[in-house]
Amino acid sequence: MFKLKAPLAFLFSCFCLLWCTTGAVAQGKMKDLFKVKTPKIDYVRPDTTILIKYEDFPDDDSDADQSIFFNPKKQLSIVSEDTTELDLGEQHIVEMSEEVLVDSTWIRIASYYAIWDTRNINPYRMDSRQLKDTVDIQLYDPKQNRNYNMPLVKTPITSHFGARGGRWHYGTDIDLDTGDTIFAAFDGVVRINKWDGGGYGNYIVVRHYNGLETLYGHMSKAIAQPGDFVKAGELIGLGGSTGRSSGPHLHYEVRYQGNPMDPENLYDFPDYLLKGESYQITSAVFNYNNRSRSSSSASSGRRAAYHKVRSGDTLSGIAKKYGVTVSQLTRLNGISSRTTLRVGKSLRIR
Incomplete structure (x- = not known):
């Protein structure tokens, strides 16, 4: 057995240490190979799109009545930017991006422009009746660790989506006791936390990864704040009877590009589950629009x-x-x- 000279022994020790460290790092890389980063939001200046508010009930200032009657003066543009007359409160055009960690580097896998508005339920300017394509929505994906959760521990329905009292009811009402925990339905970012005394009371709107938004109304306390990233099943508020409400319940809405859909098309509330992992959206989903607007016109007499x-x-x-x-x-x-x-x-x- 030969002996290494002191300088060679020192170099050999360094080599062994480096080899062990590299192995440990490699194992760490494998662990984080598909780690997903929280969506990044980059704010850019919006254009001068003007929102015109259409009301079938002019004497009612509730967000619930205003939420589907928006129409732009001109098309949204992120190229021509002139903010000299712009005053839309907390509305922005934002670039949303998702990134995944691959070999110690964050790689952008999706990027798109969207409106980020912390005041208006429907700022998206999409006429659902003109939807030409079929939109496939992946409601949840366990492989990507994107799950779903029912909004309450129990989901007995007290009122359905549809015509009610001369106007249209855009959600499903679920019975609860004041103070009951309300959960986020899917992973996403809170867009609105607001008070609406003539309608929703304390309510929250969450924008989700899958392209949907959910609204939770009449809460005694809205806890999650705009910009908060929430996971499915995370506490966002407490049940109550605030706003235009005759008793404690959760008013629950599901929307695509600001347009309400019947939650019971997606959920089997009595069995406490979603009907499937995915859902197809077509213009037929929004056929109620013609009925709801004609019903409103009949009751108000003008628009x-x-x-x-x-x-x-x-x-x-x-x-x-x-x-x-x-x-x-x-x-x-x-x-x-x-x-x-x-x-x-x-x-x-x-």
């Missing part, structure tokens, strides 16, 4: 469009923006051409 007055607005400027005359605005609103416009007031334009 009007409103503009919410912003700082710097003038009657002549508003008239020019919407292609109407100043005299038409004064006649519709019972004001004179010299009336001072109050910021935040809704001005009827048609």
Whole structure:
């Protein structure tokens, strides 16, 4: 047996240490090979798209009634950006991206532009009746560790999606006791946590990986905040009877691009499960729109469009923006051409 000289012995020891360390690192890499990072949100400036609020019930300021009556003046654009007249509150166009860790490097696997709005339930400007393609939605995927959870521990239905009391009910009502835990239905990011005294009460909207959004209304306490990443089954609020509610229950909605769908097409509530791992969305899913709008028109007798007055607005400027005359605005609103416009007031334009 020969003996190494001191310098060679030192080098040999370093080599052994390096070999062991490399092996340990390699094992760590294999563990994290498919580790998924929380979605990244990069904010960019929005364009000057103007939202016109359509109301079938002009005297009701509830978010529930306003949530499907939005129409853009022009198409959304992320190329032409002019923010000189923009005041849409907390609305942004954002770039959403998902990344996966491969060999110690985060690789982008999906990227798309979307509207991120923390105030309006439906800012997406999609007319569901014009949907041409079939959209395949993967509701949950255990292989990707994306699961689902029922919104409550028990799900007895007290009211269904459909016509109710002269207007349309856009969700499923589920019985609960005040203080009961409400869970996120799928993985996603909280988009809205808001109070709506004339409708939803305390409510939350969550945007999910699978392209859907879920809404949870009438909570006694909304806990999760906008921007929070939540996993399916995570606590987001407590049950209650706030807003326009006759008793404790959860008003639960499922939406695609802002358009409500009947939750019972996806869920078997009595058996406490989803009907399948995937769901196909076509324009037929939203056929109720024609019935709901005709029902609303019959009860209200008319349909009007409103503009919410912003700082710097003038009657002549508003008239020019919407292609109407100043005299038409004064006649519709019972004001004179010299009336001072109050910021935040809704001005009827048609």
